[in-house]
Amino acid sequence: MNMQPSRFDMATSAHLPVDHPPVKFGRIGVLLLNVGTPEGTGYWAMRRYLKEFLTDRRVIEVNPIYWWVVLNTMILPRRPAVKGKAYASIWNNDRDESPLKTISRSQAEKLGAELGGVDGRIVVDWAMRYGHPSIDERLKSLKEAGCDRILLAPLYPQYSAATTASACDKAFQTLMKMRWQPSIRVLPPYYDDPVYIDAVVEGMKASLAKLTFEPEIILISFHGVPKSYLMKGDPYHCHCAKTKRLIREALGFDTERVMFSFQSRFGNEEWLQPYTDETVKALAERGVKKLAIVAPSFAIDCLETLEELDVENREIFLHHGGEAFAYLPSLNDGAGGIRVIRHLVERELKGWI
Numbered sequence: 261m262n263m264q265p266s267r268f269d270m271a272t273s274a275h276l277p278v279d280h281p282p283v284k285f286g287r288i289g290v291l292l293l294n295v296g297t298p299e300g301t302g303y304w305a306m307r308r309y310l311k312e313f314l315t316d317r318r319v320i321e322v323n324p325i326y327w328w329v330v331l332n333t334m335i336l337p338r339r340p341a342v343k344g345k346a347y348a349s350i351w352n353n354d355r356d357e358s359p360l361k362t363i364s365r366s367q368a369e370k371l372g373a374e375l376g377g378v379d380g381r382i383v384v385d386w387a388m389r390y391g392h393p394s395i396d397e398r399l400k401s402l403k404e405a406g407c408d409r410i411l412l413a414p415l416y417p418q419y420s421a422a423t424t425a426s427a428c429d430k431a432f433q434t435l436m437k438m439r440w441q442p443s444i445r446v447l448p449p450y451y452d453d454p455v456y457i458d459a460v461v462e463g464m465k466a467s468l469a470k471l472t473f474e475p476e477i478i479l480i481s482f483h484g485v486p487k488s489y490l491m492k493g494d495p496y497h498c499h500c501a502k503t504k505r506l507i508r509e510a511l512g513f514d515t516e517r518v519m520f521s522f523q524s525r526f527g528n529e530e531w532l533q534p535y536t537d538e539t540v541k542a543l544a545e546r547g548v549k550k551l552a553i554v555a556p557s558f559a560i561d562c563l564e565t566l567e568e569l570d571v572e573n574r575e576i577f578l579h580h581g582g583e584a585f586a587y588l589p590s591l592n593d594g595a596g597g598i599r600v601i602r603h604l605v606e607r608e609l610k611g612w613i
């Protein structure tokens with residue numbers, strides 16, 4: 261087949277040979293990626309989601325035979341019902357989907373509207389690592405729309421193999437099967453990006469200003485990972501520590517007032533410490549009466565923030581003597597959230613647009 265550049269001109273001209281396949285090219289795709297979410301809160305939808313999540317070797321690194329037994333005999337028979345109830349309590353009933361999905365879609369729509377004014381060739385889409393819309397489906401769709409350059413944008417400020425690398429692995433599995441692969445770029449972690457830190461701090465200040473109390477302590481809670489991942493070289497812990505320091509400095513609060521911890525522990529292995537639930541309990545028992553929690557590792561509010569922090573940890577705090585508790589929301593699809601994503605995406609698209 262003649263692969264000279266003129267072939268592509270031909271593809272769009274009236275001189276295209278009758279038996280020539282259709283050729284679409286020249287557009288630039290941006291694919292926003294997040295962790296994933298169940299399709300429903302019932303047992304089978306939850307089971308499918310958890311099974312996909314918990315069979316990802318980037319997420320669970322223990323011996324696969326041991327894990328197969330644990331997953332199938334202990335976790336999948338019970339966890340779907342328990343977590344299904346938790347998801348039901350935060351579900352977006354208007355759209356019958358989780359908040360993570362609603363807000364991911366909105367982020368992509370808002371970013372698409374803004375970037376369309378910058379360069380008409382840009383197509384913004386979104387996908388989930390687990391569940392739908394899948395990375396496979398949306399990557400193929402971008403390619404079919406004529407995107408021969410694609411920026412993968414995992415919306416994890418702090419890098420972890422369990423999240424960022426897992427999303428990229430999934431994308432590369434699809435690319436492995438493409439004859440004409442698009443050129444690919446990957447958004448680097450942005451844990452210390454000044455625009456991200458400024459937006460988080462601006463959001464925190466706005467939320468704090470609306471409170472009827474002044475928190476004695478601000479707890480910055482990050483999603484945890486097993487400690488063994490840190491020991492094997494995952495930079496997630498260091499990225500979180502730097503994000504925490506930069507937020508504290510930008511707030512201008514002293515070191516005693518801003519603490520950090522890791523949440524969402526799973527299984528019996530040791531995870532990064534200190535644990536959020538234990539910290540919240542200890543603070544209340546120490547006599548702290550007013551507490552605010554923020555979770556900057558989540559680009560979007562989800563089960564782990566709306567339920568685990570705002571409901572479970574609120575209860576722990578109040579039950580152990582605390583009097584006032586506030587969860588400060590994530591950046592989501594607000595002006596600050598979109599400003600951060602747009603800044604990162606425009607920076608990474610340099611040379612393409």
Ligand SMILES: C=CC1=C(C)c2cc3[nH]c(cc4nc(cc5[nH]c(cc1n2)c(C)c5CCC(=O)O)C(CCC(=O)O)=C4C)c(C)c3C=C
Nearest residue numbers: 295296297319343358360420422423483485526562563564
């Ligand atoms: C068991 C191992 C897990 C690791 C390691 C892990 C890391 C990790 N996860 C996020 C972000 C999110 N996780 C969410 C839910 C969730 N996470 C795990 C397990 C691990 N995560 C499970 C099993 C679940 C499902 C809920 C549950 O059963 O507990 C979510 C919420 C999704 C939603 O639909 O709302 C997010 C977001 C990060 C950032 C991370 C490591 C850095």
Ligand SMILES: [Fe+2]
Nearest residue numbers: 295483524564
């Ligand atoms: Fe998780």
Ligand SMILES: [Fe+2]
Nearest residue numbers: 497498499501
């Ligand atoms: Fe570290």
